[in-house]
Amino acid sequence: MLKPVKLSRKYTKQLNDMMDEWTSTNEKIVPYAIRKNEYHNFNNLYKSN
Secondary structure, eight states: OOOOOOOOGGGHHHHHHHHHHHHHTTOOOSSGGGTSSOTTOHHHHHHTO
């Protein structure tokens, strides 16, 4: 069962792994909001939410 979780520093590695894998496939990332900010900069990303 999948369960959504609130973004926190605790999940930084998982977020980076997921987004790195997703972007490496050259697939369109939808929704746009998930890719509009640099996800490797957690502080900047978290402030935008």
